[in-house]
Amino acid sequence: MTTHSFGERGRASRRSLLRAAGLGAGIAAGAPLLAACGDDDEGGGDSGGNQTITWWHIANTDPGLTINANLAKEFEAANPGVKIEVTPLENEAFKAKLLPATQAGNPPDLFHSWGGGVLEQQQQAGLVKELKGDWIKQIVPNGAKLYQVGGKQYGVPFDVGMVGFWYNKDLFAKANISAPPATWGELLDTVRKLKASGTVPIALAGAEKWPAHFYWSYLVIRQGGVAAFAEAAKSGAFDGPDFVTAGEKLKQLVDLQPFQPGFLGAKYSTNDGQAAIMGNGKAAMELMGQWAPPTQAAYSTTKQGIGDKLGFFPFPSLEGGRGKPDEVFGGGNGYAVGRNAPSKTMAFLEFLLSVESQKKSTAGGGVLPVTAGAEVAITDPNLKKVQETAKSASGFQLYLDQAYKPALGQTVNDSVAALVAGQATPQKVAEDIAKAAK
CATH class of the missing domain: 3.40.190.10 (Periplasmic binding protein-like II)
Structure with missing residues (x-):
């Protein structure tokens, strides 16, 4: 399967990138650009051993709603001092809520992303963190590519399929x-x-x-x-x-x-x-x-x-x-990490993409896993057909x-x-x- 390449976008000033991304309106005139574009690799919001992670996703109905809530509780139990604040939103409501947050330079710590040009703008505006780690190698390559900018990973899919x-x-x-x-x-x-x-x-x-x-x-x-x-x-x-x-x-x-x-x-x-x-x-x-x-x-x-x-x-x-x-x-449903996210956000994202977590998400239906080994959880014959068709496709175009x-x-x-x-x-x-x- 081949993935569509989006080409070079060119370079521009950070202020120009903010305008291009629709972010400039949320920044006061004369405000320091770093307030909206900083790249704090250590993460914001850390307070000693206690961290609160804001997680916005679009699984606002069951089974995904309950599955995600349970995954958050499971991570909290294994990481004392970490609190996951989950905000499930309908697709269009999510987009409407995310826009003012990004305009203010304050995206959620972990939020839904479809990758592509929208993620590229967020990366150019300094709103998302680069993702690293060997765990990313377990994600299907064509899914991971949808979340890359300049060859670097700025998001990951948890589900890749087709229309x-x-x-x-x-x-x-x-x-x-x-x-x-x-x-x-x-x-x-x-x-x-x-x-x-x-x-x-x-x-x-x-x-x-x-x-x-x-x-x-x-x-x-x-x-x-x-x-x-x-x-x-x-x-x-x-x-x-x-x-x-x-x-x-x-x-x-x-x-x-x-x-x-x-x-x-x-x-x-x-x-x-x-x-x-x-x-x-x-x-x-x-x-x-x-x-x-x-x-x-x-x-x-x-x-x-x-x-x-x-x-x-x-x-x-x-x-x-x-x-x-x-x-x-088609494309993937995935996640990006906001620029101010506390350090445990990366561990939480890795947990969500683990084989066991992916199996749980897949078992509910409607999710086609991206982590190697989790595909055994697909039981619906229609979804098996979707996965097989997408996997064997000779060409792939993102929404x-x-x-x-x-x-x-x-x-x-x-x-x-x-x-x-x-x-x-x-x-x-x-x-x-x-x-x-x-």
Whole structure:
């Protein structure tokens, strides 16, 4: 598997980097830059033998919520004087809370990260610590690379997987669909058959935008390959033919009106959102990552989801496309260490990535472990398929809203959302993204 390279970003003053990262607004005029950009290798917040570690993560529902709470208690028990203050947050709430903390130059001690361009900005602004230690060598290389800047480790994944289609086998059978679609044309036919059977084909959290960008991104990969993104990241030419074609193909799907009523106002993780619609058996498909099964269950009315009715298939190939059908789009959920973190934070992170901790996280479902030896804990057949598909992939592309710097990633999300809402053409989507990249 190959990992997308994000290229050289160039050098700039620390104040410029703060502005680029959206941090400048949180720093008073004339304030010393070191107050926001210092690199205290010994860590802040140490008080003799007592240390408090703030930990922000996005596992705000079970099983992850309880698993993480238990891991924190286990570490505290083994390290007298250490207190872990755990703050579980929903995905969007986490982003909203992290922004003012980083603007103030005071990130949490340990916090969720998807790596890529966002982590790179945090590193350039001096907000995260470099991670070292032999334990990092036990992490799958392609996962670890997502959290490297300039060849150095500034974060680590605890989960690496891919985005694909999760589907309801019973609803497929109701529509007389005998097998998951293998090509884009077959996917469109599948949507038509599902609609004819009275079933909502696809659940989509249109209000949050990031789920829609999965479709456009995968279509670029199927049209031009992962290489198309690698080349555009260097040149800024996101308005090339492959990107326009991806938009045109997505419009084919949008024109079939495959999403649930009111999808433009729907969120992902709410009791009436995308995950709940799938978990309650009200839609046949969703395009989502490896965390989909437990999230569907958590927001379903029964808290069980649809169980063994749930299946998984990779994103279909594209007729006439040059991209390899085994190239994948996805990424890792991971952690970064804040610049003021007390010294025991590193030990806690190493503990979270230990084989035993990874097994516990994996056993709950929705986590594909990154530490060698922990993969034996994967029991769900769908997740085994996800891991095997991702592991054997010939190319790998990180989520675009994390791979690139925030301004460009947000433009991708906004532009694709506009296309899905019928407010932008494929050509305009490509042009807007290219403009943001230059």
